[in-house]
Amino acid sequence: HPPSTWKAWxxxxxxxxxxxxxxxxxxxxxxxxxxxxxxxxxxxxQIQPDPETVDLxxxxxxxxxxxxxxxxxxxxxxxxxxxxxxxxESSEDEEEDLPPPSFPALNSAQRTSTQPNLMAPPPxxxxxxxPLPKPTSAPSQLMPPPPRIVPSNLRPLPTPSQSMHIxxxxxxxxxxPVPNRGPPISNRALAPQATAGLTVKTPNARGKVLLSPGHSxxxxxxxxxxxxxxxxxxxxxxxxxSQLKQNNGRKGKPAWSSYQGRVYNITPYLPxxxxxxxxxxxxxxxxxxxxxxxxxPWVNWENMLGExxxxxxxxxxxxxxxxGTLEDMD
Ligand code: HEM
Numbered sequence: 001h002p003p004s005t006w007k008a009w010x011x012x013x014x015x016x017x018x019x020x021x022x023x024x025x026x027x028x029x030x031x032x033x034x035x036x037x038x039x040x041x042x043x044x045x046q047i048q049p050d051p052e053t054v055d056l057x058x059x060x061x062x063x064x065x066x067x068x069x070x071x072x073x074x075x076x077x078x079x080x081x082x083x084x085x086x087x088x089e090s091s092e093d094e095e096e097d098l099p100p101p102s103f104p105a106l107n108s109a110q111r112t113s114t115q116p117n118l119m120a121p122p123p124x125x126x127x128x129x130x131p132l133p134k135p136t137s138a139p140s141q142l143m144p145p146p147p148r149i150v151p152s153n154l155r156p157l158p159t160p161s162q163s164m165h166i167x168x169x170x171x172x173x174x175x176x177p178v179p180n181r182g183p184p185i186s187n188r189a190l191a192p193q194a195t196a197g198l199t200v201k202t203p204n205a206r207g208k209v210l211l212s213p214g215h216s217x218x219x220x221x222x223x224x225x226x227x228x229x230x231x232x233x234x235x236x237x238x239x240x241x242s243q244l245k246q247n248n249g250r251k252g253k254p255a256w257s258s259y260q261g262r263v264y265n266i267t268p269y270l271p272x273x274x275x276x277x278x279x280x281x282x283x284x285x286x287x288x289x290x291x292x293x294x295x296x297p298w299v300n301w302e303n304m305l306g307e308x309x310x311x312x313x314x315x316x317x318x319x320x321x322x323x324g325t326l327e328d329m330d
Pocket of ligand 1: 266279280295299305
């Protein structure tokens with residue numbers, strides 16, 4: 001239902017409401033449309049509304065820009081109904097004065113119900129935990145209390161300056177040169193000799209040496225696969241002990257060594273031997289099996305020197321000494 005003041009204005013539009021005159025309406029309309037005199041004298045129309053009828057401070061609309069009803073309508077006798085917000089605001093005030101709605105509603109089922117709990121209560125747990133025995137009579141069965149921490153027994157925590165400090169200059173602590181992972185600083189001066197094909201002894205526990213560039217185990221493996229003649233012979237031969245002794249690697253002779261009845265030319269392997277050329281030469285011109293097995297029995301001689309095979313050991317009379325024959329090798 002509209003407020004009662006709305007009805008009054010509706011009736012005023014019909015011209016039948018007492019107490020509302022056309023004078024009021026025209027005065028109201030004159031606020032919206034300035035008189036011609038005001039238009040001509042001033043560039044910006046200054047509107048001075050009647051404080052009794054219009055309260056511009058309460059309106060967010062500007063009277064200069066918002067179109068309003070023209071007074072011509074009032075002159076014809078039919079006034080445009082105008083609505084006042086006063087009555088509406090008063091009703092809002094009344095609503096604000098009302099207490100907040102109660103929840104649940106006063107006539108709701110929750111309020112009218114006589115039973116306080118509509119839902120059934122949850123079942124009670126059947127398992128009952130027995131109470132813990134009271135630690136009264138037998139304190140010896142209980143766990144002993146934790147030891148008291150005496151500050152004097154605690155080791156003092158290291159300060160960040162002591163434990164977390166990383167030196168910015170110099171070598172890191174406990175980070176010496178890794179064995180056989182690169183040339184140590186003390187051997188750098190010997191690098192030109194190493195490039196000349198000489199091996200350099202390094203101070204490591206297993207007696208490995210610094211191999212010259214291009215003589216790593218991988219380089220040797222590649223050389224074995226290169227199909228080059230590494231044995232120095234064009235076909236497998238029978239080697240007598242005297243022949244083996246003559247080929248000892250000295251005076252321009254090749255270095256042969258026997259292992260399990262087979263003879264190998266170790267000459268091309270000398271610069272590749274991880275234990276050093278000198279160590280390997282100790283087996284030249286004789287059976288090297290004993291030395292070999294003393295140092296590194298895990299090394300596969302056959303695989304390492306397969307392409308260096310010269311032949312088999314025979315007696316001085318040419319008799320076969322081992323199980324295998326040259327035909328078997330072929
Ligand atoms: C003639 C056949 C030989 C072959 C094919 C051979 C091969 C090898 C190989 C592959 C290594 C490296 C082992 C590894 O890294 O674990 C090595 C190391 C070594 N070899 Fe030989 N070697 C031979 C003979 C000898 C002989 C006759 C000696 C000594 C008299 C010797 C002394 C050493 C030493 C001292 C090392 C370094 C220590 C080690 O790696 O355990 N090698 N050799």
